[in-house]
Structures are given as structure tokens and as C-alpha cells.
Amino acid sequence: MHTRILGRDLPVSAIGLGAMGMSQSYGPNPGDRADMIGVLRGAVDRGVTFFDTAEVYGPYVNEELVGEALAPVRDQVVIATKFGFRIEGGAAVGLNSRPEQIRSVATASLRRLGVETLDLFYQHRVDPEVPIEDVAGTVGELVKEGKVRCFGLSEAGAETIRRAHSVHPVTAVQSEYSLWTRDPESEVLPTCAALGIGFVPFSPLGKGFLTGTVDASTSFADGDVRTTIPRFAAENRAANQILVEHVAALAQAKDATPGQVALAWLLAQHSSIVPIPGTRRLTRIEENTGAAALPLSADELSDLNELAGRVGVQGNRYNEYHMSLLDK
Numbered sequence: 001m002h003t004r005i006l007g008r009d010l011p012v013s014a015i016g017l018g019a020m021g022m023s024q025s026y027g028p029n030p031g032d033r034a035d036m037i038g039v040l041r042g043a044v045d046r047g048v049t050f051f052d053t054a055e056v057y058g059p060y061v062n063e064e065l066v067g068e069a070l071a072p073v074r075d076q077v078v079i080a081t082k083f084g085f086r087i088e089g090g091a092a093v094g095l096n097s098r099p100e101q102i103r104s105v106a107t108a109s110l111r112r113l114g115v116e117t118l119d120l121f122y123q124h125r126v127d128p129e130v131p132i133e134d135v136a137g138t139v140g141e142l143v144k145e146g147k148v149r150c151f152g153l154s155e156a157g158a159e160t161i162r163r164a165h166s167v168h169p170v171t172a173v174q175s176e177y178s179l180w181t182r183d184p185e186s187e188v189l190p191t192c193a194a195l196g197i198g199f200v201p202f203s204p205l206g207k208g209f210l211t212g213t214v215d216a217s218t219s220f221a222d223g224d225v226r227t228t229i230p231r232f233a234a235e236n237r238a239a240n241q242i243l244v245e246h247v248a249a250l251a252q253a254k255d256a257t258p259g260q261v262a263l264a265w266l267l268a269q270h271s272s273i274v275p276i277p278g279t280r281r282l283t284r285i286e287e288n289t290g291a292a293a294l295p296l297s298a299d300e301l302s303d304l305n306e307l308a309g310r311v312g313v314q315g316n317r318y319n320e321y322h323m324s325l326l327d328k
Contacts, residue, residue: 001046001292002014006120006172006197007197008196010198012050015263015277015289015291016048016274017277018276018278020054021280023057024058025225026223027224036280039280041070042285043285044077048289050077051078053081054082055085055105055109056092064112068114079115079119080122082124083124085125095125097126099130102139110147117146117148117149118142120151120172121150122153123139123153125154126153126157126327132160136165137168139151143168151164151168151169153173153174155175155325157187157328161195175199177266178204178210179308180210180240181313182309199273200273201266201274201275204263204276205262209240210258210259211257212247215241216234216237220232229319230316233315242311244258250300250303250304257287259287265304
């Protein structure tokens with residue numbers, strides 16, 4: 001797989017892997033840790049060099065899993081993790097990006113991942129109680145100390161990105177972005193392009209919706225985060241189906257899968273975009289990485305853009321609590 005550059009000088013595979021679902025959010029967690037270690041190492045064998053985790057995934061256990069799995073290939077991969085949530089009793093209960101908390105999380109993440117330097121350290125959500133200049137300054141100090149290589153932001157607005165970048169270079173901004181989540185296009189993507197910041201879409205397959213495997217009749221398992229998301233209410237899935245049908249038709253014409261078309265569309269938006277689809281299966285990793293070699297013509301891209309813009313999407317992408325955490 002070819003590489004792309006995030007920020008000034010962080011080369012990564014054009015498609016990465018989000019590891020969150022290996023420890024939470026999509027129904028019963030995998031029972032065999034060895035299986036997930038095999039998937040992570042198998043991803044490296046298939047050209048993936050960019051892996052995404054966070055202290056809050058689990059919490060904590062996802063970093064440990066990723067660290068153990070990638071230890072034998074540490075010099076071949078880039079591992080991103082995150083700070084910014086206040087964790088109590090095994091759950092996130094609010095935000096905390098105070099400087100002392102950032103330092104504490106960095107120390108703990110280094111230990112759990114078993115690394116000497118955090119390749120990419122994102123603020124997971126913007127904390128309105130802590131000036132972003134203080135956050136950027138603290139991460140900048142960690143960079144000088146050799147504990148962090150690059151600084152990132154997640155779900156940050158354009159003004160926050162500019163303010164942070166003026167204190168310490170932002171290498172990447174991570175936000176939800178896909179054919180059915182176009183929010184970053186108006187301000188965030190132009191800001192990143194102007195400042196030379198990479199963009200990392202999470203949920204690039206619409207939490208499974210854009211793969212064509214989810215429809216109005218789908219039943220989600222207990223513990224599946226999609227049961228809490230308005231966009232996945234049965235009536236909204238039915239209303240949103242027209243977009244998936246169009247993607248599926250294009251995929252069939254190109255001897256590809258709907259997921260590959262959705263990822264290829266993202267890759268075509270800008271050369272600094274690196275999506276991080278998550279999965280628990282090697283077959284999906286093989287499918288997803290294949291998108292990097294799927295060309296879409298200007299007409300095909302235009303048709304996808306036109307349809308997505310015209311039909312829109314029914315339902316919010318988060319529940320009310322998580323919508324309240326977004327940077328305005």
C-alpha cells in the first residue's frame with residue numbers, strides 16, 4: 001500500500017486501522033485476545049502501518065492490546081493514542097485536559113503501549129475549561145522531552161485548530177467523515193489544507209452502514225453503541241438507504257465492494273486524508289486496504305457528491321450527550 005504524509009513529516013499507510021472496536025462499542029467484545037493480536041499483526045502484513053487507540057477505549061485495555069500486538073514490529077508502525085477524558089470507575093465521566101492530566105496520561109500510555117515515544121498524541125475532545133493554547137503548550141513540552149513525536153486534535157473546530165497550531169504544530173486532526181457525515185467540509189478541511197495538517201476520518205464506513213451490511217431490519221447486539229445513535233434508529237436507516245444503494249450499484253459496476261467505494265471516495269478528497277476503518281476481521285482489512293487501489297473517475301466522484309448532498313442524512317451522528325462534547 002502506498003503511504004501518505006500527515007502534517008510535516010509523519011508517513012503512514014494510506015489506510016490505517018482503528019482498534020477501538022476490539023475492546024468496546026460493537027456488542028460483545030472478542031473473547032480471545034490472541035485472535036485480536038493476530039488481526040493487528042495481520043494488518044501489518046497487509047501493508048497497514050497506522051494504528052489508532054486511546055486510553056478511554058476499554059478503558060485502558062485497548063492500549064495494552066495494541067502495544068502487545070505491535071511490539072514485534074514497533075519500528076514499522078505509527079501508533080496514535082489520545083488524552084482528554086476524565087475516567088472514573090472504569091468509565092468516561094467528563095473531560096479533563098489540564099496540563100497535569102495530559103502529562104499523567106502520557107506517562108500511563110507510554111507504559112501500556114510499551115513504547116518510548118507516543119507517535120501521535122491527540123486531544124480526544126476539546127475541553128472548554130482549558131485554553132487550547134495550554135493544551136498545545138503542554139504537548140509541545142512533551143515533544144521536547146522526547147515523550148511525544150506529534151500533536152493531534154480530535155473533533156476540533158476550525159478556530160481551535162488555528163489557535164492550537166499557532167502554539168505547536170498540529171500534525172493531524174481526527175473527526176468523523178464519510179459520504180454520510182460531511183460536517184468537516186465547510187471549515188475544518190479547508191483549515192487543515194491551508195495549514196498543512198493531515199486529516200484522519202474515523203467511522204469512514206458510517207459505523208458499518210456504508211458497507212451495505214446494515215439496513216432497517218438489522219438487530220444490534222446488547223452493548224452495541226449504534227443502539228444509542230439517532231442515525232441508526234430503524235426509521236432513519238430506512239430513509240438513509242438510498243445512498244447505500246447507489247454506492248452498492250457503483251461498487252458492482254467496478255467489481256468492488258460498497259466499503260471500498262466509500263473509502264476510495266475519501267482518499268480522492270485530498271492527498272493528506274488517511275481513513276482509519278475499524279474491524280475485528282482480517283477479511284475486512286484485506287477488503288479495506290484494497291480501496292487504496294480502486295480508482296474513481298471524476299464523473300463517479302461527482303455523482304457520489306451530488307447524491308450525498310441531495311438526499312442528505314436522517315438523524316444525528318451522536319446521542320445528545322456526545323453531541324454536547326463537540327467543539328463548536
